Amino acid sequence: MFHSFFPKPKLFFLSFALWALICVIGWYSVIQDLGSALSLGSWFGVHFPDALASDADTAAQAAFQSAQSTALDVWLYQYMSLCYGLFVGFWMIYGGQKWSKWSVLGSAGIVFITWFQVQVSVMLNEWYGKFYDLIQNALASPNSIPIATYYSELSSVAIIIMVAITVAVLSNFFVSHFVFRWRTAMTSYYTSKWSQVRHIEGASQRIQEDTMRFASIVEGLGVSLLRSIMTLIAFLPILWSLSGYVKTLPLIGEVPQALVFTAIMWSIFGTLLLALAGIKLPGLEFKNQRVEAAYRKELVYGEDHPERATPISLEELFANVRKNYFRLYKNYLYFNIVRFGYINVGQFVPLIVLAPSIIAGAFTLGIMQRVLNAFNQVENSFQYLINSWTTIVELLSIYKRLKAFEAVINDGNLPKEDQTYMEK
Template sequence: MFKSFFPDSRWFWPSVIVWATICCGAWFEFSTAIGAVFGLTMTEKAPVIGLGHFVTDSFKLFYAYYALSVALFALFWFQFKPSRWQWWSILGSAFILFSTYYSVQVAVAINNWRRPFFDTVQVALNQNASQKVSPLELYQLIVQFAEVAFIAVTMFVLTKFVVSHYIFRWRTAMNDYYTSQWSQIRHIEGASQRVQEDTMRFATIMEDLGVKMVDAIMTLFAFLPILWGLSQYVSELPIVGAIPYPLFTAAIIWSLFGTSLLAVVGIKLPGLYFKNQRVEAAYRKELVYGEDNHARAQPATLKQLYAEVRHNYFVMYFHYVYFNVARSLYIQADNIFVFVILVPTIAVGKITFGILQQILTAFSEVSNSFQYLVNSWATIIELLSIYKRLHSFEAAIKNEALPEIEQTTA
């Protein structure tokens, strides 16, 4: 699944982790000193609104630093272990990583814009305020939002285009690898479907989940400091009272609760999804044989195979009932949770409308990032099932015993 597309997996993934750790550590430790060498200011006194957010000195240095780090890493692997898909697997992954980071920074830029815009709106709506707001001020802020939104649209379209090609290359790599080993895997139930369909779905889901995971991690790095700073405007929470950094603490506890809840109630679903694909493949295979062989696909056989399909679906429907109940209840509670913890602060008027909007956005970004498993659980279930199906190919190619689930009936 991985070695067909990426370089030598035994060393490639450890090298990714080690190199990423070194580069990140060097950036956080020495970026200020490096910036000073080139006459760049790495800290801004106040958030920059609009397009200026993306061309500050710290961003300029980051662009160069990231490009150099990726170039050195790619050059090493191009020389050490050349592979057919290296341009896509290494540089393509690096581009997707960068575009994900850039998208997170777009969200940060929009969050920075919220305070001046909504504070200006609040002043404009207050007819008794001594300060008056001109339409030009509001139009200027709207134009700044439009500029950032244009960047967001451009990055979204470009990323989708690159990711589409990336996914197809990964699928092609797996397809070529498994078809070259066809004599060893052809006996596995639904082998043709696994090669044709599961490779495509695996690449698609892995890329989707991978991008979401990176986005979640980068969002946390970007918004946790913001939420930490905004906690100064919230002195206490309902029931628990005053605690250090209440917004930061509440977001972490609430998100971990949701993640644990969904992981527990959904623990049976991956195996059921796997069995569902098996019984569907067996039923479809018999129908295909029946097209050319009159002795196959007899009513009794089809009835028995379809009964297995029906049984597995009904069992899966039952387990999805309580999973969906828990997931829906948590999602609905999540929609109102931040307002609940802000009630004491709102009631005494300690924050402006602009700060409220910043808190809502930052809390939502941090909460959603921590809830990565909650938001992606249904997709993870499907991925685990596909992984199990393709893992059987790996076992067959290595002449190992098939996984236990392949040896049991549905």
């Protein structure tokens, strides 16, 4: 599943995680402070501004912050290019894998696009804060804000949205090709071993369908995990700073960094709750694939052999399909009760947490919007397992089916589930 596409998969993914951690720590601890000395932005007219005077007015401070932010962003892109170049260059040379151009370069591209989309979310969060402050001022003092100013603020977000849409469309196009290349690599490998695996139940389906589903789901879950981690890195400091506006929690009282505390506790509670509710689903999904494959296989044999696919045998096989589906529906019933109940209640958690501060008028409408958005971003990142649970269940089922191939290819024994089926 992985060796056919990625160079030395375990070492590749482990080295990526360690290298990413080193680069992130390096940036926040040392590298970002070296921008004024090492950045090449000055070649393009982007300079780090000189230090502000202690008595600088508000306009000067705003101009300084804008110039500093732009120069730091340019420096960050240079640093990321260097980190990417070193990692990709090493694995392109050391990996020596047929599909390295797609697996290594493609993975690097997907990681960068994911990071960029998170940065767009940060920019939108800042825009919402300014825009809702403008709305609050307009509502508090009628006709104090010119209509041109209102439309100007609205139009300023158009560029961000256009960039986000363009990146999303190109990303989906690229990922589709990435997934198909992965499927091609797996298909090529398994078909070369066809004589060893052809006797396994549903062998043709596992090669024709499961390879594509596996590559697509793993890519989707991997990107979701990366986005969750990157969102935490981007928004957790924002939520941490915004927690200064919220000093107390209902029923609990004063809590340091109340917003961060609430997001973490609520997410942990939901993750454990849904894991408990859905604990039986992976096994049922796997059994569902087996009974469907058995029913389909008998129908296929019946096309060429009159003695196969008799009404009695088909009725028995379909009874197994029906029985497993009904068990699956029953388990999804209480799983979805817990899941949708948790998600809908969660929409009101930040409003409940902010209640004392809202009543006390501790912040503006713009700050409130930034808090709600940042809270939701952090909460959703912590809820990766919750949001992905049904997809993970499907992936586990597919993984078990493809794992049977690899067990036979490596001269091992079939998993117990497949042995039971073969005996039947």
